[in-house]
Amino acid sequence: MSTLTKSNHIGRKISRIRELKDMKQEALAQALGLSQQSISNIENSETIDDERLIDIAKVLGVSVEALKNFSEDSVINYFNNFYDESAKGQILNNSCSNLTFNPLDKLIEAYEENKKLYERLVQAEKDKVEFLEKILKDK
CATH class of the missing domain: 1.20.5 (Single alpha-helices involved in coiled-coils or other helix-helix interfaces)
Known part of the structure; x- marks a missing residue:
């Protein structure tokens, strides 16, 4: 699929990052002071205003750029690199140390x-x- 035909659906990106962080819609809603239905509507939206996007990024612990530029391919590459490095016997940083x-x-x-x-x-x-x-x- 070329980059011209890929959808830049920000709601789906938020949904995937939330899922990767093992966070339920209810938890995100509570952190933002919204209802679960509002989060569902946000995740079904192709666009979101910048102020809301900043709040969501803070709660998810990522930058706004990370939300906007998220792709499944980059996540797969990250985990492949993570696995490759650990297979070489290198000590990886504990995620809690960051x-x-x-x-x-x-x-x-x-x-x-x-x-x-x-x-x-x-x-x-x-x-x-x-x-x-x-x-x-x-x-």
Whole structure:
């Protein structure tokens, strides 16, 4: 297939990178503050606005250029090279050694976010009870 006939379907590229990172649509949706259906719609879109693309790239841990230029061939070549190098007996870098963030910081961020969401949920329930009590008093 020539490069002229290849589709530059950004949604499919996002889907493949998400799958390669073993991430479900729900996890991506939660990280972006969207619904799973929104992620499904994004992955079915041929184009995505740049602001959304930047957010998605951050969550997936790749650059915007990596999203735009992703191809199955490059992934296959990467893994073939990875296998070839390990077959020669060379020591490969552990993927965890290239982390650009502290996992404990991410865990704390997730905990704080969950705490905020829980507080919002509790407040919403309090508001609902207050509203229902008001309706009962009015009757």
